[in-house]
Amino acid sequence: MAPFRTQHQTNRNAAGGxxxxxxxxxxxxxxxxxxxxADTIDHGVTxxxxxxxxxxxxxxxxxxxxxxxxxxxxxxxxTRLSSGYEILSRNVSKLHAxxxxxxxxxxxxxxxVDQLRxxxxxxxxxxxxxxxKQMSTPSVAQMLGNTLYYKRFFPYYAFNVLGGVDAEGKGxxxxxxxxxxxxxxxxxATGSGQAYIIPLLDNVIGxxxxxxxxxxxxxxxxxxxxxxxxxTAGERDIYTGDAVEIMVITKDGIQTTTFDLxxx
Amino acid sequence: xxxxxxxxxxxxxxxxxxxxxxxxxxxxGIQAQTVSTxxxxxxxxxxxxxxxxxxxxxxxxxxHNVLKFRMGLYELREEREMTPQVFSHLLSxxxxxxxxxxxxxxxxxxxxxxxNKPFLSSMDxxxxxxxxxxxxxxxxxxxxxxGMCETLYKPDLEADALFETLAQALLxxxxxxxxxGWGGVVHIIxxxxxxxxxxxxxxx
Numbered sequence: 001m002a003p004f005r006t007q008h009q010t011n012r013n014a015a016g017g018x019x020x021x022x023x024x025x026x027x028x029x030x031x032x033x034x035x036x037x038a039d040t041i042d043h044g045v046t047x048x049x050x051x052x053x054x055x056x057x058x059x060x061x062x063x064x065x066x067x068x069x070x071x072x073x074x075x076x077x078x079t080r081l082s083s084g085y086e087i088l089s090r091n092v093s094k095l096h097a098x099x100x101x102x103x104x105x106x107x108x109x110x111x112x113v114d115q116l117r118x119x120x121x122x123x124x125x126x127x128x129x130x131x132x133k134q135m136s137t138p139s140v141a142q143m144l145g146n147t148l149y150y151k152r153f154f155p156y157y158a159f160n161v162l163g164g165v166d167a168e169g170k171g172x173x174x175x176x177x178x179x180x181x182x183x184x185x186x187x188x189a190t191g192s193g194q195a196y197i198i199p200l201l202d203n204v205i206g207x208x209x210x211x212x213x214x215x216x217x218x219x220x221x222x223x224x225x226x227x228x229x230x231x232t233a234g235e236r237d238i239y240t241g242d243a244v245e246i247m248v249i250t251k252d253g254i255q256t257t258t259f260d261l262x263x264x
Numbered sequence: 265x266x267x268x269x270x271x272x273x274x275x276x277x278x279x280x281x282x283x284x285x286x287x288x289x290x291x292x293g294i295q296a297q298t299v300s301t302x303x304x305x306x307x308x309x310x311x312x313x314x315x316x317x318x319x320x321x322x323x324x325x326x327x328h329n330v331l332k333f334r335m336g337l338y339e340l341r342e343e344r345e346m347t348p349q350v351f352s353h354l355l356s357x358x359x360x361x362x363x364x365x366x367x368x369x370x371x372x373x374x375x376x377x378x379x380n381k382p383f384l385s386s387m388d389x390x391x392x393x394x395x396x397x398x399x400x401x402x403x404x405x406x407x408x409x410x411g412m413c414e415t416l417y418k419p420d421l422e423a424d425a426l427f428e429t430l431a432q433a434l435l436x437x438x439x440x441x442x443x444x445g446w447g448g449v450v451h452i453i454x455x456x457x458x459x460x461x462x463x464x465x466x467x468x
Contacts, residue, residue, distance in 0.1 A: 193411075195405075195407030195408050195411060195440075196407055196408070196410055196411025196414070197411055198408070198411075198440055199408045199411060199412050199436035199437045199439070199440050200411055200412060200415050200436065202436050202439060202440065203412070203432060203435075203436040208435075208436065208439065209432065209435040209436060209439070209465060210432075228415055229415065231415075232411050232414040232415045233411070235414050236407075236410045236411065236414060
């Protein structure tokens with residue numbers, strides 16, 4: 001008659017089937033605290049309320065950045081994959097070449113990023129089959145915007161930045177929000193470290209608040225600026241670090257380099 | 265809406281070669297509405313100490329008055345000037361006294377100690393202090409400020425170069441924050457005195 005359960009007793013629910021052997025909640029009744037009956041699960045409705053939850057999203061961290069030049073674009077992202085305070089991998093790419101002329105960088109929820117890339121790859125293949133040519137960068141930009149808006153009411157948790165060369169060979173960068181609003185810009189950064197990087201790009205690439213002469217920067221100098229930016233983000237953002245993958249896109253193709261960061 | 269983001273602020277203090285600089289924006293707002301474009305957030309406490317108070321404006325002004333009062337008492341009793349280390353510790357104690365009903369201010373202290381070496385410290389709203397050798401930041405756009413300072417900072421900058429670095433770091437950061445900006449003010453403190461310059465940036 002003791003209210004305490006022994007190990008070899010199995011719980012039965014109201015229908016007579018087995019249920020998980022959990023300790024029932026304590027009810028504070030007029031006779032003092034008493035254990036609830038074993039065969040009723042309250043669900044937090046009439047007795048003490050409790051909350052259960054499932055979130056379909058996880059944040060896997062990381063920072064991406066893209067800069068457009070007169071005849072090139074630079075797209076870069078760190079290679080750390082994290083969840084909470086844990087590092088899941090130090091060597092996962094956030095960059096994906098969709099065509100020979102453009103690269104998509106995405107940070108956010110890895111599974112949504114992977115699915116988004118799959119969908120874009122398939123659409124791009126179909127276009128290629130139908131039109132006998134690769135999609136141009138502005139077309140890819142529009143397609144990505146539309147694909148994101150398609151899931152307006154259950155979004156892809158992906159913060160995207162698209163970099164490439166347009167039909168005239170000039171550098172093009174497009175920035176996105178999670179539900180497909182996009183704009184062609186001269187430079188962009190997204191992800192956990194974007195706050196640390198964007199003001200720097202405003203100053204150095206956008207030449208804001210500067211009195212000295214504005215000049216076009218060659219690709220090599222921009223790559224050095226990108227490395228500096230990631231060193232900064234790696235210092236102050238816990239989700240950014242390990243290494244940076246940098247892709248330089250020109251009309252002749254895509255070149256990739258990797259640069260190590262602090263692993264802390 | 266956090267109380268610390270009600271009025272808006274951005275401030276940096278940075279160490280150079282035998283000098284320190286401290287800079288802040290000029291905006292005072294009530295959430296989205298800008299109310300003043302010449303609100304002072306950095307205060308000179310004595311020839312060697314400047315304090316930047318960022319956060320709820322009423323607490324900024326009250327805390328400034330409390331600090332002036334306490335400094336005055338110290339100087340009467342001790343018959344000497346306060347050093348930045350002592351000032352920083354005093355501020356930390358004052359804030360912790362209000363542990364369960366705090367001043368909504370996150371201050372930064374910049375000064376030259378009795379050997380004319382740079383001193384920098386910052387604290388949270390309940391007085392947890394941090395002393396650094398390079399720079400400290402506070403305000404509504406700390407992410408932006410940390411990014412700019414981390415990239416632009418070099419050790420042992422001379423007074424003029426320190427001014428340029430502080431100015432660019434502040435202006436670029438506040439231009440990406442809706443709650444701070446409307447110009448800036450930069451104080452460079454050396455053993456020979458304080459040079460104060462106003463910055464004209466985006467007026468929005």
